[in-house]
């Protein structure tokens with residue numbers, strides 16, 4: 001492929017740029033002589049900062065502009081935080097590669113005045129900054145004495161708001177903090193018995209055009225099979241349950257025994273926004289068919305009432321409803 005350039009579309013937040021530079025460097029290492037360019041742009045999700053994420057209700061908030069670049073042939077691939085990539089992709093595009101996942105857990109970050117507290121010992125009424133319905137519902141379920149306030153903007157902006165005293169603590173992805181060199185701000189990793197992480201959290205997804213076999217082969221070298229299987233099970237679970245907006249769905253995946261041969265175990269939960277109802281269950285199966293495990297778990301949760309919870313949420317957060 002002498003003379004060809006691989007064009008990457010990326011968001012331009014600090015975290016997105018760290019991730020995209022990592023992908024660029026790894027691809028350059030794997031393909032000697034490959035020219036790689038990066039086009040960084042803002043997405044809807046970066047521009048609309050005064051509306052709660054859940055109210056915007058639009059999936060693909062952080063991905064559509066990047067996808068448009070590929071569809072008009074101004075970029076060949078887009079690098080996303082996998083958790084921001086909807087499970088339904090536009091016609092003509094595909095998820096071409098899933099990279100090795102960092103710790104997918106959520107992390108508690110506290111204001112300095114709470115440095116001697118833990119999630120379980122935060123004071124009555126402490127203000128938790130999060131824009132995720134998943135984090136909100138699960139924390140409310142376990143800690144009904146906490147209060148919740150929406151926080152928007154990129155990770156650095158959120159930390160500035162925390163330090164300025166707008167919140168007592170934030171819940172952020174450990175992976176994002178680590179990639180930004182801010183792992184030192186992690187006060188506590190949140191245990192999966194308290195809160196399950198988002199689908200795909202901690203992994204990168206590289207999207208490309210369907211049928212672009214040369215590009216697909218180039219990016220596949222960055223695929224991490226155990227991560228990909230875990231994330232495909234998680235994404236099938238979400239796809240089978242979701243309607244049209246951000247929903248309180250959390251997951252956790254692990255292998256029984258050996259990563260290469262063990263069964264894949266998926267834990268999933270759906271919660272009501274008040275945290276009063278929380279349905280959680282587990283499914284397992286051969287790791288070679290991760291999507292079947294995800295779909296199976298979704299059906300199990302539906303049988304236990306997840307459908308009603310999700311219907312209520314779709315009705316309540318739809319902007320014009």
Ligand SMILES: NCc1[nH]cc(CCC(=O)O)c1CC(=O)O
Nearest residue numbers: 081083172173175176201202203
């Ligand atoms: N929606 C924002 C977003 N998208 C990906 C990450 C973190 C990195 C990751 O989860 O891979 C974050 C910030 C956060 O949730 O703290």
